[in-house]
Amino acid sequence: MRVVIVTESFPPDVNGVAHCALQTARHLVDRGHHPLVVAPATAAGSGPDAQSPCPVIRIPSLPLPGYPQVRVALPSRRVAAAITEHRADIVHLASPFILGxxxxxxxxxxxxxxxAVYQTDLAGYARTYVGAGEATAWRRIRSVHAAADRTLAPSSAALGDLEAHGVPRVRLWPRGVDTERFRPEYRDEALRRELAPNGELIVGYVGRLAPEKQIELLAGVCGLQGVRVVVVGDGPSQPHLTEALPGAVFLGRRTGDELARIFASLDIFVHTGPFETFCQTVQEAMASGVPVVAPAAGGPLDLVAHGRTGFLFPPRDENAVTDAVRTLAADPALRAEYGTAARAMVEGRTxxxxxxxxxxxxxxxxxxRKVVVAA
Structure with missing residues (x-):
């Protein structure tokens, strides 16, 4: 098949949409298909795409006001031209919003x-950043996805939301995880001593530092005796979080094998955001053999087996986050049991x-389509 992947984000961007688009392109090439990626230009321009296994067409873009790490493609005829010139059999729309x-x-x-692949909870973002506009966001989502032959939802919660808001032809398509890169064996005692020199238990968060992630819910965890909070990622909320999370270690953005070492070196992984349509970092923590604490909302509902691989907490409940971490911190055997079960659960999700x-x-x-044409 000749496939054009039109994506709102692509490496070197670091986010779920970019990562999934890259993995999709890689797999299509591995299976003998012919993908082409169409993506917004990066801040450095449209230079070589060293990570990409296939050609990439970059569309001129501008940074999103207030969040320069996110770039929005400008109107361009190059999208249609790329689809035509590639002689596409099918168009794959990754989290369609502007370019899609x-x-x-x-x-x-x-x-x-x-x-069309649904990946971003625009309604949740509208609620977080604007305080309103959820109905408008859902109208936008519905109008975009209704035009697709099929919409793929990453989790059962996302599928239910889409169907409840009138999006037709929705099917489930989860995300994979690199079980070779993320492994318990990469636990690094030297790194642990560096992050927690007094032998503290290490509780980690990995992801964007943005308001919708609600990372300040880790404030109570920062107050637990013998616990060190480690935050990996960057974003507009970092200045606020350095004040809201006293004693936490901020490592900035980390990727690749270095990120895998950090995941495996955690004792507990906590994700705090309630608007995740999937939540890839939860899977990466589980593949690393780390028990997970995550909100009982969205993608984590499909990923975390409460009381078997970690704990689910009521969204936005800081005390529940603290209590879950406290329970795991007090019981090394329970952490080991949950971590082993977490790894086993994701081993088939390559x-x-x-x-x-x-x-x-x-x-x-x-x-x-062929049946419709024949009819």
């Missing part, structure tokens, strides 16, 4: 089927397995 909408429109004009599921979705969509 143009990709959807171009696919419709050209008569090419499109699969990107290869998930990528084959995606290719099957493509096949279903193409077959359905």
């Amino acid at each position: 909408v143009r990709g959807m429109a171009a696919a419709a004009r050209l008569g090419i089927p499109a699969v 990107w290869a397995a998930v990528g084959d599921q995606l290719i099957a979705h493509y096949g279903d969509v193409l077959a359905a």
